Each structure stands twice: as structure tokens, then as C-alpha cells.
Amino acid sequence: MKRRYFLLSALAGLCGIAGWRFAASDEHAAIAKVLRKRLGYLKLDPDGVQQFCRDLSATGAISGARLRLIDALGPIYTQPALSADNRIDNSIRHGEDRVVTLYLLSTDFFRNGADVNRTVSYLHYYDPLIACGNPFARPVILPTPA
Amino acid sequence: MPARYDLILVGTSFASAFFLMRYLERSPATVSVLVLERGARDDKSWQLENRRTSSIAPTAVFQNLNPGRKEWFTSPGFGGNSKCWAGGTTRMMPGDFQLKTRYGVGLDWPMSYDDLEQHYCTVEQVMLVSGPSDSPMPRSRPLPLPPHRFSDPEVLLKQHFPDGWYQMSTARASVPTGKRGVCCATGACELCPVDAKFTIQNGLAWVFADPRVTLQLHSAVDTVDTAAGVARGVSYTRDGASESAQADIVVLATSALFNPHILLRSGIKHALLGKRLHEQMPVDVTLDLVGVKCYNGSTLLSGLGYLFYEGEHRRDYAACMIETWSSPFAYWAGALRSESGRWNERLLLRFLFDDLPLDDNTVTVSPTDPRMAVTRFVDYSDYAKRGAAQVPRMIDTLATVLPIERVAANEVGTTAAHIQGTVVMGNDPATSIVDSHLVHHQYRNLLVLGASAFPTASPAYPTMTVSALSLWAADHLLSGARTAS
Numbered sequence: 001m002k003r004r005y006f007l008l009s010a011l012a013g014l015c016g017i018a019g020w021r022f023a024a025s026d027e028h029a030a031i032a033k034v035l036r037k038r039l040g041y042l043k044l045d046p047d048g049v050q051q052f053c054r055d056l057s058a059t060g061a062i063s064g065a066r067l068r069l070i071d072a073l074g075p076i077y078t079q080p081a082l083s084a085d086n087r088i089d090n091s092i093r094h095g096e097d098r099v100v101t102l103y104l105l106s107t108d109f110f111r112n113g114a115d116v117n118r119t120v121s122y123l124h125y126y127d128p129l130i131a132c133g134n135p136f137a138r139p140v141i142l143p144t145p146a
Numbered sequence: 147m148p149a150r151y152d153l154i155l156v157g158t159s160f161a162s163a164f165f166l167m168r169y170l171e172r173s174p175a176t177v178s179v180l181v182l183e184r185g186a187r188d189d190k191s192w193q194l195e196n197r198r199t200s201s202i203a204p205t206a207v208f209q210n211l212n213p214g215r216k217e218w219f220t221s222p223g224f225g226g227n228s229k230c231w232a233g234g235t236t237r238m239m240p241g242d243f244q245l246k247t248r249y250g251v252g253l254d255w256p257m258s259y260d261d262l263e264q265h266y267c268t269v270e271q272v273m274l275v276s277g278p279s280d281s282p283m284p285r286s287r288p289l290p291l292p293p294h295r296f297s298d299p300e301v302l303l304k305q306h307f308p309d310g311w312y313q314m315s316t317a318r319a320s321v322p323t324g325k326r327g328v329c330c331a332t333g334a335c336e337l338c339p340v341d342a343k344f345t346i347q348n349g350l351a352w353v354f355a356d357p358r359v360t361l362q363l364h365s366a367v368d369t370v371d372t373a374a375g376v377a378r379g380v381s382y383t384r385d386g387a388s389e390s391a392q393a394d395i396v397v398l399a400t401s402a403l404f405n406p407h408i409l410l411r412s413g414i415k416h417a418l419l420g421k422r423l424h425e426q427m428p429v430d431v432t433l434d435l436v437g438v439k440c441y442n443g444s445t446l447l448s449g450l451g452y453l454f455y456e457g458e459h460r461r462d463y464a465a466c467m468i469e470t471w472s473s474p475f476a477y478w479a480g481a482l483r484s485e486s487g488r489w490n491e492r493l494l495l496r497f498l499f500d501d502l503p504l505d506d507n508t509v510t511v512s513p514t515d516p517r518m519a520v521t522r523f524v525d526y527s528d529y530a531k532r533g534a535a536q537v538p539r540m541i542d543t544l545a546t547v548l549p550i551e552r553v554a555a556n557e558v559g560t561t562a563a564h565i566q567g568t569v570v571m572g573n574d575p576a577t578s579i580v581d582s583h584l585v586h587h588q589y590r591n592l593l594v595l596g597a598s599a600f601p602t603a604s605p606a607y608p609t610m611t612v613s614a615l616s617l618w619a620a621d622h623l624l625s626g627a628r629t630a631s
Contacts, residue, residue, distance in 0.1 A: 038484035090555060094432075097481035101474055104482060104489070116486055128334035128475050129194065136441040136474065136490050137331035140295050140320045 025071035027064050028053035034099045048122025052103055055125040102126055110135035151180040154380055154393040156367045158183045159226025161596035162399035163350040164613040168620035170356050179359045180391050182382055184366040185223025190341055199229040208403055208519040216523040217561040220403060225346035232335040233317040233343035234607035235275045237266050239283050241456045242604035249460040252502045253601045256573045256582035265614035273344040274323050277315035282452040294320045297443035297472045299493050299548055306547040310453035317344035318445050329445040333473030369412040370396055377592040395591050402598035406509045406568040407519035416579045420510055422503035422567035426603050427530040428559035429497040429537050436549040441490045443472035454540055464499035464533030467605035499533035501526050501603040503567045564608050569598035583622040593619055
């Protein structure tokens with residue numbers, strides 16, 4: 001009886017902590033966590049990161065619940081590296097890569113030659129409808145007339 | 147009395163515009179044509195300002211019973227789906243027309259590749275298609291614009307599979323044309339910010355401005371009016387009011403969603419009408435590579451793989467065409483890598499498998515609102531699914547050329563952005579609704595154009611074949627008219 005009571009109490013406590021963390025979680029903080037985790041090798045302009053978090057969150061491109069889950073599970077989420085090739089890991093990694101992609105395309109990083117030693121500055125939220133924003137594309141080169 | 151015309155044409159997308167182009171070329175100055183279009187003009191500046199291609203939401207015109215599992219893209223309004231297409235202009239392969247004869251599966255089309263070859267050429271000229279000088283299928287004329295530039299992995303694939311990998315044939319301009327911008331692989335083809343892709347609006351709007359043509363927008367056709375085995379005209383709703391018009395010939399060109407919808411509402415019956423809704427089965431694959439930089443072609447989709455297309459395997463499983471994508475922001479699948487220096491060492495591929503359409507996949511009329519079409523998609527054929535099961539083996543073949551570090555994703559996509567079947571063509575009135583020239587078997591002055599006529603899917607994109615079939619149908623119609631006169 002005591003053991004069952006103890007287990008139930010522990011479970012209720014854990015649920016309470018998880019619920020509290022989720023309720024107190026923040027979408028912007030989650031986006032920043034993703035960037036810090038995946039782009040730790042870059043110097044990111046802190047104000048720009050905050051602005052990007054606000055802009056990305058405002059688009060609703062990533063579900064708020066998912067972002068808050070990341071924030072709530074922050075210590076667990078940010079520490080272990082994703083290594084196993086399973087569906088969940090792939091899905092998380094893909095989501096992270098999408099955030100990183102949007103961030104990098106929204107900054108001067110590729111414009112400055114992808115220099116990892118230079119502070120990365122946020123310019124404006126990436127808009128695919130602004131023409132020719134693909135930093136890797138190479139146009140067709142016509143042969144020079146003889 | 148309803149207005150009377152020589153011809154009523156419903157819809158303003160590819161099937162309609164190419165039919166009208168040929169019809170006007172070969173008709174006297176006295177003919178009269180009424181074109182009815184459900185939507186508005188929604189020109190390019192309107193689209194960019196509003197960040198969508200149509201002022202009518204797709205959900206206002208059809209209900210999808212399987213959202214999330216199967217998506218169908220459509221863009222009501224002048225120019226139709228040419229506004230939202232991505233500009234892929236592959237021809238079908240000769241074997242696609244003869245699946246039954248060559249491979250003992252599916253159905254033969256009621257015409258051959260050779261029957262359409264000249265029409266394919268005409269469409270390519272009108273659309274100013276970019277593409278390579280070599281080709282996986284026979285062609286009698288070169289493409290008008292030079293090919294787009296391969297990305298680095300595609301260069302490797304072409305070197306190792308010279309007869310299996312090609313620059314994509316596309317209506318996204320590779321060089322200045324004087325009419326459209328040059329594609330720069332932005333990855334937002336639906337709303338292309340530089341207007342690089344061919345659309346009816348930027349390439350064939352002139353046929354609708356011909357003085358013989360009356361173009362009426364905001365006019366949603368409800369029914370084809372028939373009597374004594376003849377199509378007499380159409381009834382339609384314009385700005386909320388019911389109107390009608392009569393003609394000697396009625397032509398529906400409103401896509402595989404709405405052609406059957408209108409016919410069903412008209413009380414025109416056939417056991418197959420609205421059935422066999424289909425498209426290619428798409429499988430999206432993401433490969434992380436070692437040391438090979440991607441996304442650096444000159445257009446969204448810069449290459450196509452034909453390694454697993456034609457061949458005896460088609461007796462057992464579906465043919466496959468492989469797309470290589472060149473934009474890091476290609477819809478949901480696109481993403482850079484995060485590791486330092488390896489941001490674009492990632493290759494996006496889409497494997498497109500042909501399908502043998504199932505009767506259970508349907509377009510019907512909504513029982514609660516007859517103005518709405520309803521799509522129901524049960525499944526792909528086992529034939530297509532057996533093809534998709536070959537993807538790991540196909541990746542192994544690509545791995546003989548590409549340094550693959552990891553298969554980051556391999557999943558069935560929700561759409562290939564095509565809509566086919568539902569008013570299938572064939573020679574036998576018992577097993578098809580329109581004949582080989584897209585004339586209704588029962589109503590001989592009623593034509594039903596577009597991909598609704600496709601008996602089987604083919605891995606190739608449908609637009610070239612849709613457009614070529616419209617030229618083919620117009621030629622036949624006019625040769626018949628000449629004979630009659």
C-alpha cells in the first residue's frame with residue numbers, strides 16, 4: 001500500500017512539474033535553444049536572434065505547442081546528440097534544420113561568404129517571394145559569341 | 147433567348163488555351179466562341195500582393211475527404227492551374243502509351259507517342275521550354291531554350307549515367323526571353339516572384355483576347371445542357387444569377403476535378419464517370435552527402451533521372467522518374483544542414499511512380515452543396531506501391547556515384563501536384579467516356595479536355611501531354627468540320 005502510494009505520489013509530482021514547465025514555457029526561448037544547440041560554432045548577434053524568434057513565432061510556421069514542448073524539455077532536449085536513425089529523431093532533426101535554414105537565410109551569413117569567425121547579423125525574416133534569395137544558385141552561363 | 151455561339155469553351159487553363167489557340171488558327175474570322183471562367187483575372191501583381199494565386203480558395207470549390215493524407219492543388223481563375231504549377235514539361239515516354247501491349251499491365255492509351263510528337267514540339271515552342279539537346283525520348287525538334295545548370299551531384303550522376311540523367315525540361319526560363327524573367331531557383335514556383343515560368347497569363351492570354359472570343363469571368367458552369375443525344379449549351383451562374391448559352395460545340399476544360407463534377411451534375415451517366423482519380427505516387431528522399439555541394443543548380447528542379455523508368459521491370463512494378471531539387475527552401479522537405487561548412491551537402495530527391503488508377507478513388511458531387519466537388523482517395527495501386535518499395539534499392543544504385551552519409555528521410559509525399567483520371571478515354575464506349583480525340587462517346591459535339599482523360603498515370607508530368615492532346619483534339623475536330631462542310 002505504501003509503495004503504491006509512493007509511486008502515485010511520485011507520478012503526480014512529475015506530472016505537476018511537467019505541467020508547470022509546459023505552462024511556463026516560451027516559444028521564443030525554444031527557437032533560441034534550437035539555434036544555440038545547432039549553431040554553437042557561430043557568433044550570433046543576440047538582439048537579432050531575439051528578433052528572429054519573434055518573427056518566426058509570429059509566422060506560425062512551426063506549431064506553438066511543439067516549440068513550447070522543446071522549451072519545457074530544455075535540459076533533456078539540448079544535452080543528448082541525436083544519433084539513432086529513427087523516425088522521431090529524424091523528425092526532430094528536420095525541424096531543427098528548418099529553423100536553422102530560416103535563420104541563416106534571414107541573416108548576412110551567406111552574403112558574407114559563410115565566414116564562421118564573423119558575427120552573424122539578422123537582416124530581416126527570409127521571404128521566398130523576394131526574388132533570387134537562394135544563396136547557392138548559379139545561373140546558366142551562355143557561351144560567349146565567337 | 148440564350149446567346150448562341152459556334153463553340154462554348156469552359157475553363158482557361160492549359161487544356162483550354164492550347165485548344166483555343168489551334169481552333170482560332172484554323173477557323174474563319176466569322177466564328178464565335180464563348181469562354182466561361184469561374185474565377186477572376188487575379189493577375190501577377192494581384193497574386194504577389196496577396197501572396198496567393200487565386201481570389202477563390204480551393205476549399206470553396208471542392209471538399210477533400212482525405213486532407214493530410216492526399217492533397218490536390220488547384221487555382222481557380224483566369225489561367226487556372228498554370229498559375230500554381232511548377233513548370234515541369236516532361237513528355238511521356240513511348241512505353242507509357244502502351245503499358246498493356248509492351249508490359250502486359252494496365253491499359254494502352256488510344257493513341258501513340260508518335261501521334262502526339264509534333265504537338266509536343268508545338269507546345270514546347272509556345273512555352274519556350276528550356277532543356278538539354280539529348281533526350282530520353284525521341285524528339286524531332288530541339289527545345290527552344292538552353293538547359294538549366296545542373297547542381298554538383300547531378301553533374302556526377304550525368305557523368306556516370308549519361309543515358310539515365312538529364313537536365314530537366316522545364317517552362318522556367320533559363321535565359322532571357324523578352325517575355326519572362328530568368329529562373330533563379332528561389333524555390334517559390336507557385337508565386338514565382340520573377341514570373342519566370344510560363345503561365346497562360348504571360349504566354350497565351352492573347353488567344354482569349356482574339357476578337358472572335360468572348361471571355362466571361364465570374365461564370366461558374368453548372369451543367370451541360372443536352373437533348374436528344376446532343377449537347378445544346380451550358381447553364382451557368384454569373385454573379386449569383388443563372389444564365390445559359392447555346393453552341394454547336396461544347397468543350398469542357400476544367401481539370402480532372404471539375405470536368406466530372408459538371409458532367410455528373412448534368413445527369414450524363416457512365417459507370418466510370420468520376421472514378422479513377424489519380425496521380426503519380428511520390429516518395430520524398432533526403433540524402434546527406436559527404437563533400438558534395440548541392441542546391442547549386444540554376445532552377446528549382448534541375449535534373450531528372452530516368453534510370454528506373456522504361457524497362458521490363460514495368461511488368462512487375464511501376465516505372466519511376468526521379469527529380470533532383472535545387473532549392474534549400476523547397477516546400478516542406480527543404481532544409482540546410484546545421485553542421486559547420488556542410489550547410490548544402492544535402493540532396494533532395496523525389497521519386498515519382500506511375501499508377502494504375504483504382505475505381506475507388508473518386509470525384510463526386512457534394513450531396514449538401516451541389517456546387518462543390520468532393521474528392522475521395524482510397525489508395526494507390528499495388529503496382530505503384532511495389533515500385534515505391536524499390537526506393538532503397540534505387541538509393542543503393544545512386545550510392546555507387548554519390549557519397550551518401552545518411553538517408554535523412556524516405557517517406558511517401560501527400561501530393562505530386564497533379565490531378566488525373568475521372569473522365570477516361572479509350573476506344574470502347576463501355577470502358578471509357580471519351581474517345582481517342584476526347585469527344586464524348588455519347589454526345590458527339592461534346593469534348594472533355596485535360597488530364598481527366600488519362601487512363602493511366604505515367605511518371606511524367608501531365609501538362610505537356612494535356613496541352614498536346616488539346617492540339618490533337620482541335621485538329622481532329624476541325625478536320626471533321628472541314629469534311630462535313
